[in-house]
Amino acid sequence: MTQIISVITAVHGPSAPFLPDAYKSLLAQRLPEGWDWQWIIQEDGETDAVAPYVPDDARVTFGQGRHGRAGVARTMALSRAVGQFVKVLDADDMLVAGVLARDLAALQRPGVCWSTSRVLDLLPDGSTVGFDQDPPEGPIGRGAVLEHWKAHNFRAQVHPATLCARRDLVLALGGWMALPASEDTGLLMALDATSRGWFSAETGLLYRKWPGQSTASTAHVHEGERSARMAVIEARARVLAGLDGWRFEA
Numbered sequence: 001m002t003q004i005i006s007v008i009t010a011v012h013g014p015s016a017p018f019l020p021d022a023y024k025s026l027l028a029q030r031l032p033e034g035w036d037w038q039w040i041i042q043e044d045g046e047t048d049a050v051a052p053y054v055p056d057d058a059r060v061t062f063g064q065g066r067h068g069r070a071g072v073a074r075t076m077a078l079s080r081a082v083g084q085f086v087k088v089l090d091a092d093d094m095l096v097a098g099v100l101a102r103d104l105a106a107l108q109r110p111g112v113c114w115s116t117s118r119v120l121d122l123l124p125d126g127s128t129v130g131f132d133q134d135p136p137e138g139p140i141g142r143g144a145v146l147e148h149w150k151a152h153n154f155r156a157q158v159h160p161a162t163l164c165a166r167r168d169l170v171l172a173l174g175g176w177m178a179l180p181a182s183e184d185t186g187l188l189m190a191l192d193a194t195s196r197g198w199f200s201a202e203t204g205l206l207y208r209k210w211p212g213q214s215t216a217s218t219a220h221v222h223e224g225e226r227s228a229r230m231a232v233i234e235a236r237a238r239v240l241a242g243l244d245g246w247r248f249e250a
Helices: 015-029 070-080 099-107 143-150 167-172 183-194 222-243
Strands: 005-009 035-044 060-065 085-087 112-122 138-141 164-166 196-208
Touching: 005 015, 005 070, 005 099, 015 035, 035 070, 060 070, 070 167, 070 183, 085 099, 085 167, 099 112, 099 164, 099 196, 112 183, 143 183, 143 222, 164 167, 167 183, 183 222
Parallel strands: 005 035, 005 085, 035 060, 112 196
Antiparallel strands: 085 164, 112 164, 138 196
């Protein structure tokens, strides 16, 4: 029987033209014997702008829903996820060959419930830039990401856009946070508060930088909203960390 890793992508009209590149990066993955992927594309909205870019592949499903931002779209996509593990792939990003196999290997280690990997920013001119705070390859203890994030002006040492996690744990945590942005950071901090993770030092994602991305908008860095997002993310993580007996073991 084939085992599945569910890849979830939230998309809106402006990012839809990048879906073919994301699909090519999925096709480049080589999974262990007995494994395959499903790709769940969920539009944040109900327009005619996205469907033309959805590939004709039996492993791909496409859904639409009321506008609610990326976190809502990803959480709605969970309704179609059948895999034991859930992998994030933003519509404008690309997986690096081999990353899904590395995620699966990490998640089958004792006690590891989620995995992340090194990211390279993909600039408009085609060049790439790395991150200067990557942790060493290996396990990430419960709470380590939250403390680094808090100490470095809310900048985590691992990137939430590379998350791969146990589906049952993602469901137990309520999916992605209902925030206008940073919803993936919210899930990362909740995972970190309740379970152990893994970091792969080998590059796993090309994170596209382009003018239309949500993180490039003025609203994303508005200090009032940003402070509120960070406050609720931290508060939830600390409450989860403090719950007696609420520890998730793989």
